Amino acid sequence: MADPVAEAMSRHPTPEGLVYQYGTAGFRTKSEVLDSVMARCGLIAALRSRALKGKWVGVMITASHNPPEDNGVKIVEPMGNMLQEEWEILATAISNKQTPEEVSQYYQEIAEKYRIDLSSPARAVVARDTRASGARLLAAFLDGLTKGAGAEVKDYGFLTTPQLHYMVRCLNTEGTPDAYGTPTEKGYYEKFGAAFKNALRGKKPSGSLTVDCANGVGGPKLAELIKHLPPKEEALEIFVVNDNVIKPESLNVECGADFVKTNQRAPPSSKAGPGDRCCSLDGDADRVVYYFKDSNNMFHLLDGDRIATLVASFLGDLVRQSGLADKVTIGVVQTAYANGAATEYVEKTLKLKVDCTPTGVKYLHHAAEKLDVGVYFEANGHGTVIFSPDTLDTIAKYEPRSPGQKDALDVLRAVIDLINQAVGDALSDFLLVEVVLAHKSWGAQEWLSTYTDLPNRLLKVIVADRKIFQTTDAERKLVKPDGLQKSIDAEVQKVRQGRSFARASGTEDAVRVYAEAATRGEADDLARKVAELVK
């Protein structure tokens, strides 16, 4: 009897001698060795959907900020969350099976283990970024999903990663009281465009905003979104730059959020003048950082920590002004990469609780879900704000007791709609920042002056085996190799306001060393010394 799974897999053989791993950002590597992984992700997506009684799961084909020759794939849960950890392990295992028969057998084993009826309906939505390899990898994925596993598919073509998460959530909530929106691109633009207008409530952000789209999928999608925003005379003037998707080899090259954050400078192509507000998206538009040049032409970065503090402070104001302060508490979730000054500002000035989690959006999201209002951002610009179901209910039902309370409540409700609840979304995040700045009548300089970042340095150290670096305390301390943490602590003691940690990267074959201290010299010195210890 024909085995459609083995047949489909035989069309996408496993390259020899490679080991694949579903990491922090799914599978991500050179695109030419991904075909077999894509076909197997088709099987996993179908199994996951069947395990969830035919709910839609999402699949995004992207390698985010990586170079143009890379690609990757990640699977999204029905509400738009990252794939469950247990299933990451299954995805890794099936991708490392050698022969089509072994894959097919493992597919059956998963079905048995989770009591999955392989003839029940399975549904997946897929989209991709603008990489040249995307079409080929999509075909391999579809082969596994439809011919191999017999699942139904909705192919949205090109989308940003957060748009794909949005579609998944909309499709699974359609017709329920939790309906998130219309599962179309137009639905996405209309929802966020209207929320932006409502949240501004006639306020106009000062000046203009230049958005660097990393020559990725964010460019054409932002162009569409702009058509659904209020006219620039009434609201925000947006200049779109680095939006060349016709030349996929220019993706993330000398532009984009990762370039700006890593090099701490504007893209060389930038023509922005002093005081001009700019932001950069990454290649799949799930990450955003802001920056500007001051009157002395000095570059200033406003990263994910800054977005978190700005948004947390604004939400705090709105909750207080609406009269909801005793009903709704706000918390901020960070990783160890958050600048010490940002953490101190949230705790001491904003008087809000800070949680620290390991690196990776899924950990932050999980911690934020435990809060009424959880503001979470990685320093590199991934992040969003999530509201618990009870909190949404409280805010929806609350009766304001004065016109002042009503105004604040109206803004709060619009801001909730403006924030992509499924996942961090660079487009929704920058609109939110603009709303906050408009309400506070702030420009980038005022935003920057809320606190002063401690000078910091992030280094990448290539080691023989990164797996020996084991951490605890949200990755802030090493437990292995023996004695290394003690040596790091000794170096930290030698500088003022010092903090440093080392951890194995989840996306690259390297160990990352982070250091911060009172001065640039001390931070650089500390990072260098710790890197030496790690080598």
Ligand code: NG1
């Ligand atoms: P790794 O390679 O594990 O440090 C990087 C980023 C994360 C996150 C992931 C996934 C830093 C220091 N690390 O993880 O924040 O964005 O990629 O994309 O920026």
Ligand code: ZN
């Ligand atoms: Zn990204």
